[in-house]
Amino acid sequence: KQEVTQIPAALSVPEGENLVLNCSFTDSAIYNLQWFRQDPGKGLTSLLLIQSSQREQTSGRLNASLDKSSGRSTLYIAASQPGDSATYLCAVSNSGYSTLTFGKGTMLLVSP
Amino acid sequence: DVKVTQSSRYLVKRTGEKVFLECVQDMDHENMFWYRQDPGLGLRLIYFSYDVKMKEKGDIPEGYSVSREKKERFSLILESASTNQTSMYLCASRQWGGNNEQFFGPGTRLTVL
Numbered sequence: 001k002q003e004v005t006q007i008p009a010a011l012s013v014p015e016g017e018n019l020v021l022n023c024s025f026t027d028s029a030i031y032n033l034q035w036f037r038q039d040p041g042k043g044l045t046s047l048l049l050i051q052s053s054q055r056e057q058t059s060g061r062l063n064a065s066l067d068k069s070s071g072r073s074t075l076y077i078a079a080s081q082p083g084d085s086a087t088y089l090c091a092v093s094n095s096g097y098s099t100l101t102f103g104k105g106t107m108l109l110v111s112p
Numbered sequence: 113d114v115k116v117t118q119s120s121r122y123l124v125k126r127t128g129e130k131v132f133l134e135c136v137q138d139m140d141h142e143n144m145f146w147y148r149q150d151p152g153l154g155l156r157l158i159y160f161s162y163d164v165k166m167k168e169k170g171d172i173p174e175g176y177s178v179s180r181e182k183k184e185r186f187s188l189i190l191e192s193a194s195t196n197q198t199s200m201y202l203c204a205s206r207q208w209g210g211n212n213e214q215f216f217g218p219g220t221r222l223t224v225l
Contacts (some may be wrong), residue, residue, distance in 0.1 A: 041221065043219045
């Protein structure tokens with residue numbers, strides 16, 4: 001059974017820092033991996049989706065990488081801002097028809 | 113723009129009441145999902161539906177049922193609400209056999225007293 005772990009569970013940084021959030025999964029035979037952002041009390045917003053054949057995806061200040069063989073993905077946030085404060089979740093899919101397996105998230109606080 | 117809506121942002125019900133949570137998507141997606149999210153437990157899948165009139169149990173279906181009579185609408189039903197069903201409920205949808213990207217609604221915070 002696929003298991004997804006996110007470390008750290010919480011992270012606090014000063015504004016302007018570059019930071020990395022980690023996601024690891026136990027079964028490397030994934031179809032794709034998705035990173036989400038969740039603001040307190042709100043739903044999930046999709047940030048980036050990486051297909052199993054891809055190594056990375058970029059959107060603005062966000063860059064997500066995928067290393068299937070080691071069962072890891074990282075979300076890199078450049079020049080962090082207070083508006084980046086949120087919980088970030090990763091989720092993996094083992095096929096185009098399967099459900100997602102979620103990590104428990106990393107709660108990020110960026111201080112001015 | 114992709115849109116998943118949920119009928120209520122906040123809901124307060126009494127123990128034993130029958131509760132309906134509604135989810136509507138406007139993307140013509142075949143697949144729809146209901147999750148609950150609790151501190152320390154993360155997101156857990158309750159039920160999902162591959163298409164109209166179809167339903168599959170997720171990881172925690174006990175105490176819940178679902179209905180999918182139209183493609184755009186997926187309802188979660190708590191037959192007899194209990195206090196341990198107090199939670200954040202999230203609905204999602206995705207295109208069948210696509211890139212598997214899921215789109216989420218804003219969530220319903222349900223409190224059962």
